[in-house]
Amino acid sequence: MVKTLEQTAREPLYSQVANKIGQLIEGGVLRAGDRIPSVRRASRQHKVSITTAVQAYLALENRGLIEARPKSGFFVRVQRHYDLGEPKTSRPSSGAVPTESPTLIAKLLDATMRPDIIQLGAGLPNARLLPVQKLNRMLAAAARRAGTASIEYDMPPGCLALRRALARRALDWGVKILPEEIITTCGCTEAIVLCLRSVTRSGDTVAIESPTYFGLIQIIEQLGLRPLEIPTHPRTGMDLDSLERALPVRRVTACLVVPNFNNPLGSLMPVANKARLVALLAKKEIPLIEDDLYGDVYFDNGDRPHVAKAYDKRGLVMLCGSFSKSLAPGYRVGWMMPGRYFEAARNLKCATIGATPTLPQLALADYVVNGGYDHHLRGLRRALKRQVNDISRAVAESFPERIKMTRPAGGLVLWVELPPHVDALRLHSKALTEKISIAPGPMFSPRQDYRNFIRLSCGEPWSPQLERAIGVLAYLVKQMC
Numbered sequence: 001m002v003k004t005l006e007q008t009a010r011e012p013l014y015s016q017v018a019n020k021i022g023q024l025i026e027g028g029v030l031r032a033g034d035r036i037p038s039v040r041r042a043s044r045q046h047k048v049s050i051t052t053a054v055q056a057y058l059a060l061e062n063r064g065l066i067e068a069r070p071k072s073g074f075f076v077r078v079q080r081h082y083d084l085g086e087p088k089t090s091r092p093s094s095g096a097v098p099t100e101s102p103t104l105i106a107k108l109l110d111a112t113m114r115p116d117i118i119q120l121g122a123g124l125p126n127a128r129l130l131p132v133q134k135l136n137r138m139l140a141a142a143a144r145r146a147g148t149a150s151i152e153y154d155m156p157p158g159c160l161a162l163r164r165a166l167a168r169r170a171l172d173w174g175v176k177i178l179p180e181e182i183i184t185t186c187g188c189t190e191a192i193v194l195c196l197r198s199v200t201r202s203g204d205t206v207a208i209e210s211p212t213y214f215g216l217i218q219i220i221e222q223l224g225l226r227p228l229e230i231p232t233h234p235r236t237g238m239d240l241d242s243l244e245r246a247l248p249v250r251r252v253t254a255c256l257v258v259p260n261f262n263n264p265l266g267s268l269m270p271v272a273n274k275a276r277l278v279a280l281l282a283k284k285e286i287p288l289i290e291d292d293l294y295g296d297v298y299f300d301n302g303d304r305p306h307v308a309k310a311y312d313k314r315g316l317v318m319l320c321g322s323f324s325k326s327l328a329p330g331y332r333v334g335w336m337m338p339g340r341y342f343e344a345a346r347n348l349k350c351a352t353i354g355a356t357p358t359l360p361q362l363a364l365a366d367y368v369v370n371g372g373y374d375h376h377l378r379g380l381r382r383a384l385k386r387q388v389n390d391i392s393r394a395v396a397e398s399f400p401e402r403i404k405m406t407r408p409a410g411g412l413v414l415w416v417e418l419p420p421h422v423d424a425l426r427l428h429s430k431a432l433t434e435k436i437s438i439a440p441g442p443m444f445s446p447r448q449d450y451r452n453f454i455r456l457s458c459g460e461p462w463s464p465q466l467e468r469a470i471g472v473l474a475y476l477v478k479q480m481c
C-alpha cells in the first residue's frame with residue numbers, strides 16, 4: 001500500500017489525518033459551511049481504515065472544527081471565537097510593590113514537574129512536539145567526533161560552529177553580524193542578566209512592557225534595578241508614545257523589550273515601530289536589550305519577523321535569544337549579540353558562569369547546519385498555531401461571554417481578561433486543587449496588576465483531558481463571577 005502519511009511517526013494516524021484536514025480549514029481552503037468528504041471517501045483519500053477516518057472526524061468535532069448534520073454529512077463549523085474582544089492597551093498602576101511573586105513562581109514551576117497536573121501554566125511546548133530522538137542522536141555523534149574536547153570548558157565567546165550557524169540565521173532576522181560578535185550563553189536568561197549588568201547599576205531604572213514575563217521582572221528586581229512599566233498593546237506591543245513621554249520624566253538607563261511575541265501577550269511589534277523604538281532610544285543613548293526568544297515560532301506563512309536590532313546603526317541594541325521554546329529547554333543554550341557592549345558582556349560572563357555547556361552547543365550547531373532545525377520549526381509552528389486556535393475556541397465557547405482574549409500571531413500563550421471581579425489568584429488556587437495549572441495575571445507585573453487576568457499555555461496538544469480542564473476552569477470562573 002502507498003503510504004500517503006508518515007505511518008511510522010509517533011503521532012497516531014487518526015491525529016495525522018485530523019491535522020491535515022484541520023490545516024485545510026485553518027488555511028481557508030475549506031470554509032465555514034463547506035461539506036467535507038464522507039468518512040468512506042476520507043478513508044480512501046488518506047489511505048486509512050474507516051475506523052481511523054471516523055476517529056479523525058471525531059477529533060475534528062472535538063476541536064470544534066467540523067460538525068455532523070443529521071442525514072447530511074460533515075460540515076466545517078462556523079468559528080465563533082473571533083467574536084470575542086481583545087484586552088485594551090494596558091494601564092499599569094503606580095503604588096507599593098507587593099512581594100507574593102516569588103512564591104507564585106515557585107508554585108508554577110513546581111506544578112510543571114508534576115505529571116498529574118494539566119499543564120496550562122508553564123509556557124513550554126510539550127516534549128512530544130520536540131525532536132528528542134534526533135537530538136539524542138546528534139548529541140551522541142557530536143560526542144564521538146569531539147573526543148576529549150566534549151568534556152572540556154567551552155569558554156566565552158563559545159562554540160564557533162554554533163556562532164557561525166547563528167550568524168547565518170541572523171540574516172533572516174534582518175541582522176548582518178559576524179560570528180566574532182556573538183557570545184553563546186546558558187539560555188536566554190543568562191544573556192539578559194549579562195546584558196543588563198553590562199549597562200546598568202543597582203538603583204537604575206529599566207523600561208519594560210506591561211505585562212511582561214515574570215522571569216524578566218525577577219531579574220530586574222534581583223539586580224536592584226527599578227522597573228518602569230510602559231503601557232503595551234496586545235497586538236502591537238509597547239506603546240511608543242507612552243515611552244516617548246516617559247523618557248524625559250524618568251531617567252531610564254536601559255529598555256528591556258520582547259518585540260516578537262511578548263510573553264504573555266503574544267504581541268508582534270510592527271516593523272515601523274521597531275525602527276521607531278530603536279531611533280527613540282538611540283537619541284538618548286539608551287541601550288535596548290531585545291529578548292527574541294519567540295521569534296522563530298511565528299504563525300504566519302510569510303517570513304520570520306525581523307528583530308529591532310535590524311534597525312540598529314549604533315550598536316546600542318543587545319539581542320538575546322535561545323533554543324528554549326523551539327527545541328531543547330534543558331540544553332540551556334542561548335546567545336547574545338551585545339553590539340558595542342561586547343567586551344563588557346564577555347568579561348562579565350568570564351567572571352561569573354564562564355563556560356556554556358560544550359556538547360549541547362555542538363549538537364545544536366550540527367542540527368541547525370544540516371537543516372534539521374528549519375524542518376522541525378515548520379512542524380512546530382503549525383502545531384502551536386493549531387493548539388492556540390484549539391484553546392482559544394474552547395475558552396470562547398465555555399467561559400462567560402464578558403471575557404476578552406488575545407489573538408497571538410506567534411508564541412504559545414493566550415492572555416485572557418476575566419470579568420472584573422474574578423480574582424485570578426483565587427482562581428489559580430482553586431484550579432490547582434482540581435489539578436490544573438494556570439499562570440495568574442499578577443505574576444506579569446512588578447506591582448501585581450492584572451488581578452483579573454490569566455495566562456494559558458498552549459504547549460500541550462489538544463486532548464480530552466485538556467478539554468475537561470478548560471470546562472472546569474470555565475465553571476470556576478462562572479462560580480466566581
Ligand SMILES: Cc1ncc(COP(=O)(O)O)c(C=O)c1O
Pocket residue numbers: 123186187188189190213215258262263291293321322323324329334
Ligand atoms: C520572554 C522570555 N524570556 C526569557 C525566558 C527564559 O529563557 P531561557 O529558558 O532560555 O533562559 C522566557 C521563558 O519563558 C521568556 O518567556
